Amino acid sequence: MPSKPSKDLEIFDNPNADRDYVIQIDVPEFTCLCPKTGQPDFATLHLEYIADKACIELKSLKMYIWSFRDEGAFHEAVTNQILDDLVLATRPRFMRLKAIFNVRGGVYTTIVAEHQRSDWTPKPVVDLQHL
Secondary structure, rough: OOOOOOOOOOOOOOOOOOOEEEEEEEEEEEEEEOOOOOOHHHHHHHHEEEOOOOOHHHHHHHHHOOOOOEOOHHHHHHHHHHHHHHHHHOOOEEEEEEEEEEEOOOOEEEEEEEEEOOOOOOOOOOOHHOO
């Protein structure tokens, strides 16, 4: 049976929940529709997160992202909706979604949305290049 789009996000247990580590996922083929013209919009999504107890299962993420293909959405709204849904599914310590949309009418749009759990404090950055 062929795959199909889905709004269901599956998770799995974080195998190293005792450690803060960054998970980076790039999705170069995001599409949705312009709510004004109905024409397709294309974007590359960059997701970074520090999981707590759960991680995103990648195939379900792929099907979830695919589910926006035929939906009209403003760039700002769809970026924040995706972040909200991912946060709801995984309850991460930190999550950032950067959506870089291709040109539309001579204008490029980049949206960055973040979530940080109120009881989590990031560790200081270690810069090994300037020691």
